[in-house]
Amino acid sequence: xxxxxxxxxxxxxxxxxxxxxxxxxxxxxxxxxxxxxxxxxxxxxxxxxxxxxxxxxxxxxxxxxxxxxxxxxxxxxxxxxxxxxxxxxxxxxxxxxxxxxxxxxxxxxxxxxxxxxxxxxxxxxxxxxxxxxxxxxxxxxxxxxxxxxxxxxxxxxxxxxxxxxxxxxxxxxxxxxxxxxxxx
Numbered sequence: 001x002x003x004x005x006x007x008x009x010x011x012x013x014x015x016x017x018x019x020x021x022x023x024x025x026x027x028x029x030x031x032x033x034x035x036x037x038x039x040x041x042x043x044x045x046x047x048x049x050x051x052x053x054x055x056x057x058x059x060x061x062x063x064x065x066x067x068x069x070x071x072x073x074x075x076x077x078x079x080x081x082x083x084x085x086x087x088x089x090x091x092x093x094x095x096x097x098x099x100x101x102x103x104x105x106x107x108x109x110x111x112x113x114x115x116x117x118x119x120x121x122x123x124x125x126x127x128x129x130x131x132x133x134x135x136x137x138x139x140x141x142x143x144x145x146x147x148x149x150x151x152x153x154x155x156x157x158x159x160x161x162x163x164x165x166x167x168x169x170x171x172x173x174x175x176x177x178x179x180x181x182x183x184x
C-alpha cells in the first residue's frame with residue numbers, strides 16, 4: 001500500500017504527492033489542481049469533462065464527458081479526467097497540471113489540443129469552427145499508447161461580447177457588422 005503522502009522526485013516533480021481518497025489518483029501538491037466531481041455519466045480517464053450541475057446544496061459538482069458545447073457554454077469545460085469515474089461515482093478531474101499514463105498516441109509531443117465537438121469527451125489538434133465551442137484544453141507532453149501525458153490548462157473562447165472586456169453587444173442580429181470605435 002502506498003503512503004498517502006510522500007516526497008515525489010519522479011519526472012522532476014520535486015514536491016509532495018498526495019494519494020487521493022480513491023487510491024487511483026495522485027496529486028502533485030502545488031503543481032496540479034483538481035475538481036472532485038460526481039459523474040452524471042461514466043467518464044474515462046483522459047476525457048474532457050464538462051460541468052453538468054450540482055449535488056443539491058452539498059456543494060458537490062457533477063460532470064460528464066464534454067459534448068454539445070457552443071461558444072456561449074465553452075466555459076463548462078472543467079478539465080481532463082485523471083481517472084475512470086463510474087456513473088454516479090466520485091472522482092477527480094485535473095483543471096491544471098499533468099494527466100499521466102493515458103493513450104496519447106494520436107498526438108505528437110508539443111501538440112496543442114482542443115475540445116473536439118465531434119467526439120464526446122474527445123480532443124483534437126484542429127481548432128473547432130463556430131458555432132462550436134473553442135476551448136484550448138491541454139498540450140501533449142508525451143505521446144504513447146499507454147504512458148502518455150497531457151498538460152491541462154483550459155483556455156476559453158466565447159461568444160462575441162461575452163469575454164472581451166471592451167465590447168458590449170446587447171442584441172446582435174444576422175447581417176450586422178461590428179465596428180471598433182477607439183474613442184470610447
